[in-house]
Amino acid sequence: MTISKSNMKILLKSQQGELDVVMMYQALAKVVKDENDAATFRKLASEEGHHASVFHKLTQENIKPKKTLAFFITILYKLIGKKYKLIGKKRLYTKIIKGEYQACENYAPVAEKFPEIESVKEDEKRHGDIVASLL
Numbered sequence: 096m097t098i099s100k101s102n103m104k105i106l107l108k109s110q111q112g113e114l115d116v117v118m119m120y121q122a123l124a125k126v127v128k129d130e131n132d133a134a135t136f137r138k139l140a141s142e143e144g145h146h147a148s149v150f151h152k153l154t155q156e157n158i159k160p161k162k163t164l165a166f167f168i169t170i171l172y173k174l175i176g177k178k179y180k181l182i183g184k185k186r187l188y189t190k191i192i193k194g195e196y197q198a199c200e201n202y203a204p205v206a207e208k209f210p211e212i213e214s215v216k217e218d219e220k221r222h223g224d225i226v227a228s229l230l
């Protein structure tokens with residue numbers, strides 16, 4: 096299948112985003128105190144890894160995950176309960192939930208062109224619901 100340049104750009108950006116959230120969920124799983132939250136984040140990390148592989152199949156490009164998002168999200172988490180109290184668990188998780196629902200929206204037009212992305216899109220919505228259930 097030939098993929099147009101503009102679609103390839105979207106697919107590569109999506110692949111990068113998936114890889115970055117794998118790192119984010121893995122990092123969160125290591126720092127959160129609640130064991131149920133940690134187990135949930137490990138599961139989400141593995142599902143995001145599957146998403147990255149769906150995009151990889153289309154792009155055939157190897158991309159390295161960026162740790163920036165994982166870094167900042169764990170820094171934010173570590174500030175919870177500390178004297179600075181910049182952000183609470185609720186606010187942090189709410190950002191993650193918004194990110195998942197946003198990903199679901201962003202994937203809608205791509206899923207129309209590439210049917211294999213439809214289930215990825217549905218997963219992001221489900222991820223948003225799962226993280227919301229942790230609050």
Ligand SMILES: [Fe+2]
Nearest residue numbers: 113143146219
């Ligand atoms: Fe994903």
